[in-house]
Amino acid sequence: MLKADITLSDLSLSAEWRDGSIALGTSRIIPYAHPMLETALVRTEGQWFVTVRERLAPVPSDKVPACRDVDAEEFQRLYQECILWPLDYVLIEVAQAGCRMRVRTGVLGSVPVYCRAANDKVTISWDFADFANEPLAIDAEIASHRLALSTIYSARQLCVGVTLLTERASFHVEPGKANYRYPVPMEETSPSPLPEGQDALRVFSELLQRVVSARPIAMDRVSIELSGGMDSATVACAVAAFHGRMASKGILLDGDVRQPQIQRRQWITSRLDLSDETVEIAAFPPNLDLQEHQARGLYWEYYLEACTALWESARVQGHDMLFTGIGGDELFPGYANEKQEEGGGKPGKENEATHYAERLMTPRALSAARSMRCFDAPASPVPATALLAHACRAPDLLRHGLWPVNPLSDPGLVAFCHRLPRDSRQGREVMRQYLHARLGSEVFPRSYIKETFARVLPDLISRQAATIASQLRDCALADLGLVDQRAALALLDTVAATRAQAPTAALASFLWMERCVRQIR
CATH class of the missing domain: 3.40.50.620 (HUPs)
Incomplete structure (x- = not known):
């Protein structure tokens, strides 16, 4: 929802609207310009905040002032309104004394918010490409879990120092120090009877x-x-x-x-x-080209x-x-007790894909992936x-x-x-x-079979197997000590020969990770 390049010493200065962005010294906060979003800069003595948030119906865009100077009481009221905003938002709040800032996000997570703090500078963006031009190191533990097909939603990302601001989280920065705070977890849900009369x-x-x-x-x-x-x-x-x-x-x-x-x-x-x-x-x-540089x-x-x-x-x-x-x-x-009553559910295609994925990995990567x-x-x-x-x-x-x-x-x-x-x-x-x-009932009958992309990648990989094998003669993940290059080529042969879904899932994840690491290392 926004991009920002902020030098912490500039936070002591007054923030000003300038040509569609917020300027303070050499620092800039650039809201994503879109009719569905509104930006508000609110200032009071010694502090200010800027929020970019989704518009609520039916308020017209011209009814939301872009910049306000208010007293402390009104500042607090507007700040609370932002924190409780029912749609998505990003909020940057600043205390000018001490050059401190905090970045918050809403609950919907409509777009990613990546942050990086280094050398008393903070970069914020929804686009990872804004970080890819700088030298970045790969987080081997995160890479290992992802190679093993784990689903990870975390502040910690594949690149060391680049943080994802997860929903409701906050990122606190002051000169020489940065820390991340997760929100309080939501209570677990469980099924319950509908109230009487409710349909x-x-x-x-x-x-x-x-x-x-x-x-x-x-x-x-x-x-x-x-x-x-x-x-x-x-x-x-x-x-x-x-x-x-x-x-x-x-x-x-x-x-x-x-x-x-x-x-x-x-x-x-x-x-x-x-x-x-x-x-x-x-x-x-x-696109399966591992040499792509975008x-x-x-x-x-x-x-x-x-x-x-x-x-x-x-x-x-x-x-x-x-x-x-x-x-x-x-x-x-489906809840655990329901699956047990049904006999455990379907046997695992996911487990089979994980088996193929783990065969790619070195002992070091496997140890990391199996850690708590x-x-x-x-x-x-x-x-x-x-x-x-x-x-x-x-x-x-x-x-x-x-x-x-x-x-x-x-x-x-x-x-x-x-x-x-x-x-x-x-x-x-x-x-x-x-x-x-x-x-009408004929559009989605109970016999309806969901369409998927399941056949697209196996067939495509099979046709391009020779090119992929040639590009894998140099393997970035092998150079990092996370993947066995010979095992990767063997898995490629398996997919090309069988076009089966489980080995394709493991290979597809590996190929994406390989391309990603080549782009940023």
Whole structure:
């Protein structure tokens, strides 16, 4: 939501608005310029803060003053308003005496906020590329856990000294000192009976409608990400019901899932009156080039090429906001006692992929990956996997002028769905009822098979195996002592020969990490 380069000694100076940014000495704080965001600089004697936050409906943008000088009481009131802001925000607060600052973030985690403090200078950005031009060291412990396919949501990142400000966290800096503070963990949720007279479908519908109407939206500037699956279709139904005819964007897959996906898209877009546009995954295949020099970020995403084609189209059409279905996979968890009653659930493709991943790793990396983790962020109102998905995709969206909105990641909706009785959660029952009521029961029958990208990478890796093997003659992760180069080449041969999903998952993660390390070391 903002970028900043701050010399701590400049914090003793008065902060001023200048050409769309906040200036103090040689330091600058540059808000991300977007109609969905508002920036406020509030000053009082000896201290000031600046916040960049999502706009709330229906307040017009010209009703929010960009700069205010206030007394201490009003300063505290406005500060509390920022801390309790119901949508996403980033807040930088400064005490001029002692040149101290604190950076805070909201709960939604719509975009990443990376921080680095070094030599009494602080750099803040939503774009990791802003850090990649400086010498960076790889955190071997984090790299090892990620090579072993662990999901990590943490302040600690792959690059030493670059910190991710996790949701509700704060980063405190003063001359010669910096420290990070995690928030208090959220209480664990558990299923409970619905209150008498309360209907799960009605409450789900009302909560979802509240989320999609929380921001001031112009219909002709919005795109809806539509895969053809239940999550994005649910968001599309809610947005279309509130805002009318809009544009939808999606990627068409190949293989057995293609025709069912096309049919579902046609049903959805026809019944919601969406203006639909698609791109072919075959026309924009994932980039597997390990020699690529563009810094892509710290989280792997192999389908940004196809997504980028859609984002560029949206920008040409004058759209600046994207509704997504991120968070749907996390809305309806199965709890441990329920899985035991069902016989333990499905045997593990994840375990099989982890087995292949661990065969790549050196004893040193395996030892680190199997160590007890003490760096994870505490439990949050938005599930960690959804927050990681935001961090992965949002920078690319912002580069294309699109602000992401992820209704299924809303904390209120998440809390409600997590507490639903099992019969409302199993098979996403309440979501299925919502879709049946709006689209008809034939769009997502109980036999519906979710379309995935599962076949894209195995086939692509098989076709490009010789090139990848040639590029792996020099292996950055092997040079760091984390990966066995011969094992990596053997895994590549396995994927090329079998095109199986489990070894592909391990290899894909390794290849992304290899490219990332080459870009930043």
